[in-house]
Amino acid sequence: MESAMLRRTIYVILVTTVAAVAAYWWLTAPTALALPAPTRGPDLANGQELFNAGGCSSCHAVPNQPDRLRLGGGLALGSPFGTFYVPNISPDPNDGIGRWSEADFVNALTRGISPEGTHYYPAFPYTSYHIADIDDVRDLFAYLKTLPQVAGRVRDHDLPFPFNIRRNVGIWKWLFMDVRPFVPDAARSAQWNRGAYLVNGFGHCAECHSPRNVLGGVISSQRFAGGPNPEGEGWVPNITQKGLGSWSESDIADFLETGDMPEGDSASGSMRPVIKNLAQLKPEDRAAMAAYLKSLPPVDGPTPPKRREGGD
Amino acid sequence: MKRTLIVVGTLVLGAGAVMAQQEIAVQQDNLMRSQAKSMYGVILKMAKGEIPYNQKAADEAIANLEADVAKIAKTFEVNPKQAVVNATYGASPKVWQNKADFDSKIPPLQKAIADVKGKIHDVASLKAAYTAMNDRCNDCHETYRVKLK
Numbered sequence: 001m002e003s004a005m006l007r008r009t010i011y012v013i014l015v016t017t018v019a020a021v022a023a024y025w026w027l028t029a030p031t032a033l034a035l036p037a038p039t040r041g042p043d044l045a046n047g048q049e050l051f052n053a054g055g056c057s058s059c060h061a062v063p064n065q066p067d068r069l070r071l072g073g074g075l076a077l078g079s080p081f082g083t084f085y086v087p088n089i090s091p092d093p094n095d096g097i098g099r100w101s102e103a104d105f106v107n108a109l110t111r112g113i114s115p116e117g118t119h120y121y122p123a124f125p126y127t128s129y130h131i132a133d134i135d136d137v138r139d140l141f142a143y144l145k146t147l148p149q150v151a152g153r154v155r156d157h158d159l160p161f162p163f164n165i166r167r168n169v170g171i172w173k174w175l176f177m178d179v180r181p182f183v184p185d186a187a188r189s190a191q192w193n194r195g196a197y198l199v200n201g202f203g204h205c206a207e208c209h210s211p212r213n214v215l216g217g218v219i220s221s222q223r224f225a226g227g228p229n230p231e232g233e234g235w236v237p238n239i240t241q242k243g244l245g246s247w248s249e250s251d252i253a254d255f256l257e258t259g260d261m262p263e264g265d266s267a268s269g270s271m272r273p274v275i276k277n278l279a280q281l282k283p284e285d286r287a288a289m290a291a292y293l294k295s296l297p298p299v300d301g302p303t304p305p306k307r308r309e310g311g312d
Numbered sequence: 313m314k315r316t317l318i319v320v321g322t323l324v325l326g327a328g329a330v331m332a333q334q335e336i337a338v339q340q341d342n343l344m345r346s347q348a349k350s351m352y353g354v355i356l357k358m359a360k361g362e363i364p365y366n367q368k369a370a371d372e373a374i375a376n377l378e379a380d381v382a383k384i385a386k387t388f389e390v391n392p393k394q395a396v397v398n399a400t401y402g403a404s405p406k407v408w409q410n411k412a413d414f415d416s417k418i419p420p421l422q423k424a425i426a427d428v429k430g431k432i433h434d435v436a437s438l439k440a441a442y443t444a445m446n447d448r449c450n451d452c453h454e455t456y457r458v459k460l461k
Contacts, residue, residue, distance in 0.1 A: 268453035
């Protein structure tokens with residue numbers, strides 16, 4: 001009698017385990033996108049514009065050297081989940097993306113999937129880039145191919161268990177990645193829509209300017225409302241009208257070009273490299289981003305600590 | 313009684329140390345604010361045409377900036393290990409982890425100031441001077457200045 005009971009229990013546990021493993025495997029399986037045929041040849045000027053809008057250089061340029069087009073990677077990016085080491089995306093055939101196909105690049109940028117079919121960590125902001133137009137991504141790829149090859153493979157990320165299991169990123173994407181495509185708002189101007197596309201897509205502004213939950217997912221109700229710096233030090237400001245209410249549209253556009261603020265100050269910290277990138281954009285793209293940002297309704301973000309204590 | 317005195321004495325000393333740290337942070341903050349006043353309150357506003365161009369005010373701002381910049385290394389010698397209460401910006405602890413690198417950012421700014429001093433005659437030259445100097449401010453602020461709210 002007892003042994004029948006035991007046998008049944010073992011059977012139930014086995015079936016449950018198999019079902020759980022199957023569900024985990026299914027949920028975490030990276031699904032690559034089949035790439036449609038190109039409709040036109042690559043536009044390198046557009047690729048360069050998106051390279052600057054996307055801020056690729058801020059993370060991927062070799063640190064502590066002046067050339068922002070040497071994309072050999074190596075920057076250590078701190079996070080609550082461990083340290084990420086930014087990979088080499090120069091066209092080097094061995095250490096960079098020189099051997100990648102266009103489909104590999106589109107899947108990496110918009111789906112967060114490597115050419116080997118594994119998940120990238122969302123420290124790489126494909127969570128924003130996914131709304132990018134495929135022709136734009138192709139232009140960016142063509143532009144990256146024109147940049148200097150930089151040799152040197154970057155070391156692996158330094159992440160503790162369970163964050164070191166890439167397959168788990170599949171669950172994270174399922175929970176937190178908004179996969180809806182960009183849908184232009186017909187009630188708004190073409191300029192506003194261009195701004196919405198750049199701010200939410202390539203610009204990936206919300207990645208730093210939004211608070212995150214304990215698993216690192218952006219809290220969507222407080223998107224753009226600021227929060228603790230995900231890299232660990234200080235605070236990222238609220239860029240909804242709660243924080244920027246006193247800035248005019250042209251104040252915002254000026255800031256994106258120069259870093260100068262209307263209240264009489266200049267951007268600092270991680271925003272400085274962002275300004276360096278945005279200063280290279282066409283003025284109409286900065287104006288479009290400003291028009292969109294100015295339209296963000298005021299949202300209260302988390303409250304910064306009253307006084308920063310201690311430290312070393 | 314003796315014990316009470318020791319306890320009270322320790323508390324007073326401890327409070328004094330905390331006050332001193334806050335005092336250091338305030339001094340550092342005030343020095344940066346004074347530079348911001350010359351740089352952004354006068355030079356930038358004038359360069360942008362928000363206030364009318366005034367030769368005397370521009371020259372004074374450059375002179376004040378020059379004097380303030382000379383005080384940075386000394387004023388930031390000690391790590392206060394705290395930010396000013398309710399401050400919007402603060403110094404990163406990295407300043408004292410890499411003090412030599414932090415200090416190395418100062419001479420290029422002093423050179424930029426010396427290069428423009430006496431050569432500002434109108435809005436256009438003021439604007440160019442602003443950019444030349446502010447680029448050097450940014451070289452340091454990118455790493456060592458932290459937004460706190």
